[in-house]
Amino acid sequence: MVRVGIVGASGYTGAELARLLAGHEKVTITAATSRQYAGKALAEVFPNLRKRIDITCENLTTDELVERADFFFTAVPHKTAMDVVPQLLAAGKKVVDLSADFRIHDSTTYEEWYQKHTCPELLDQAVYGLPELYREQIRQTRLTANPGCYPTSVILALAPLLREEMIDPATLIVDSKSGTSGAGRAASVGTLFCEVADGFKPYKVGGTHRHIPEIEQELSIAAGQPVTISFTPHLLPLSRGILSTIYAALTDKGRETDLQALYERVYREEPFVRLLPSGTPPATQHVRGSNYCDLSLQKDRRTNRLIVMSAIDNIVKGASGQAIQNMNLMNGFPETEGLLGAPFFP
Ligand SMILES: NC(=O)C1=CN([C@@H]2O[C@H](COP(=O)(O)OP(=O)(O)OC[C@H]3O[C@@H](n4cnc5c(N)ncnc54)[C@H](OP(=O)(O)O)[C@@H]3O)[C@@H](O)[C@H]2O)C=CC1
Numbered sequence: 001m002v003r004v005g006i007v008g009a010s011g012y013t014g015a016e017l018a019r020l021l022a023g024h025e026k027v028t029i030t031a032a033t034s035r036q037y038a039g040k041a042l043a044e045v046f047p048n049l050r051k052r053i054d055i056t057c058e059n060l061t062t063d064e065l066v067e068r069a070d071f072f073f074t075a076v077p078h079k080t081a082m083d084v085v086p087q088l089l090a091a092g093k094k095v096v097d098l099s100a101d102f103r104i105h106d107s108t109t110y111e112e113w114y115q116k117h118t119c120p121e122l123l124d125q126a127v128y129g130l131p132e133l134y135r136e137q138i139r140q141t142r143l144t145a146n147p148g149c150y151p152t153s154v155i156l157a158l159a160p161l162l163r164e165e166m167i168d169p170a171t172l173i174v175d176s177k178s179g180t181s182g183a184g185r186a187a188s189v190g191t192l193f194c195e196v197a198d199g200f201k202p203y204k205v206g207g208t209h210r211h212i213p214e215i216e217q218e219l220s221i222a223a224g225q226p227v228t229i230s231f232t233p234h235l236l237p238l239s240r241g242i243l244s245t246i247y248a249a250l251t252d253k254g255r256e257t258d259l260q261a262l263y264e265r266v267y268r269e270e271p272f273v274r275l276l277p278s279g280t281p282p283a284t285q286h287v288r289g290s291n292y293c294d295l296s297l298q299k300d301r302r303t304n305r306l307i308v309m310s311a312i313d314n315i316v317k318g319a320s321g322q323a324i325q326n327m328n329l330m331n332g333f334p335e336t337e338g339l340l341g342a343p344f345f346p
């Protein structure tokens with residue numbers, strides 16, 4: 001059994017890591033940190049974990065942490081993660097970081113969208129943790145930067161089209177909608193019931209959302225040229241789920257190609273990508289609680305545009321499920337271990 005520590009166990013992604021790891025055959029959770037809930041059982045903080053998880057939250061220093069586990073998930077806000085990760089790596093541990101701190105390869109871009117990076121020398125060592133794109137590199141690394149939730153939904157939807165020059169990279173419009181768990185568990189006015197219920201609205205409009213550089217980084221690598229996107233996120237009155245609807249102009253090659261067949265070929269062997277028949281829209285309620293990304297392609301019959309739709313559970317494939325998929329790869333476990341629960345519906 002590999003001993004696993006969850007740094008930030010009292011957040012939504014920490015709780016989801018614990019829920020999924022409770023069914024994992026090859027690891028045991030030996031450390032769970034929280035400052036607010038130190039001394040409290042994790043199953044008291046999250047009663048859904050009663051009789052599944054028997055660990056108490058502790059406020060541990062990094063020196064104490066390294067004694068307690070061999071593999072770590074850092075499920076804390078960006079900035080906090082880069083204060084902890086270097087010491088864990090220096091102690092010979094492997095880490096999947098769920099924050100944004102190691103996702104952007106270029107420190108100047110990171111600093112433009114976030115804040116000063118305190119360990120830019122680690123950026124080269126970190127592998128972007130999207131197994132469908134970087135499986136072999138993830139197997140070899142000690143530091144995986146788990147992708148953001150919106151980026152996961154967008155990159156899986158577009159990378160094969162850009163790689164094969166099927167769409168014009170200058171024409172990408174991404175319309176994404178997320179449930180409120182994406183904002184984390186900390187109290188804030190924007191996620192109060194009355195602010196969110198009975199309606200929905202866009203936020204960070206006009207190229208201001210911090211997931212833009214991360215999405216553009218990966219789409220540019222796929223396209224082999226710089227890609228810029230128009231990205232508008234929306235907040236939905238749901239707890240879980242992201243749906244992205246993406247519009248792109250087809251190239252001549254894209255117009256002539258059977259894109260459904262291309263996606264079938266690319267994703268056939270992927271355990272967590274489900275390509276839907278063309279014309280069947282994905283739905284957040286069909287991936288809820290699971291590590292699946294449901295994708296659907298549809299040509300617009302009246303314009304030259306392709307519409308790509310993508311649905312994930314933001315806390316599973318968008319965070320903790322993908323983090324466990326990465327841990328499995330980094331430890332040589334079967335990639336799907338602990339992750340094969342079917343989505344819960346209704
Ligand atoms: N929610 C989502 O859908 C997704 C989240 N992420 C990323 O995952 C990470 C965790 O997100 P999420 O679980 O939603 O966040 P939450 O706000 O729900 O939880 C944050 C956790 O970090 C701990 N924490 C906060 N500040 C500090 C600090 N200064 N020092 C030590 N611990 C701290 C909190 O515990 P305490 O305050 O008790 O110490 C809590 O356990 C973030 O980086 C987020 O961006 C990524 C993809 C999707």
Ligand SMILES: CC(=O)N[C@@H](CCC(=O)OP(=O)(O)O)C(=O)O
Nearest residue numbers: 100148149150178179180182183
């Ligand atoms: C609904 C909501 O607020 N979502 C968050 C994204 C959460 C996430 O995946 O992002 P990071 O891991 O990059 O923090 C947001 O828009 O900032």
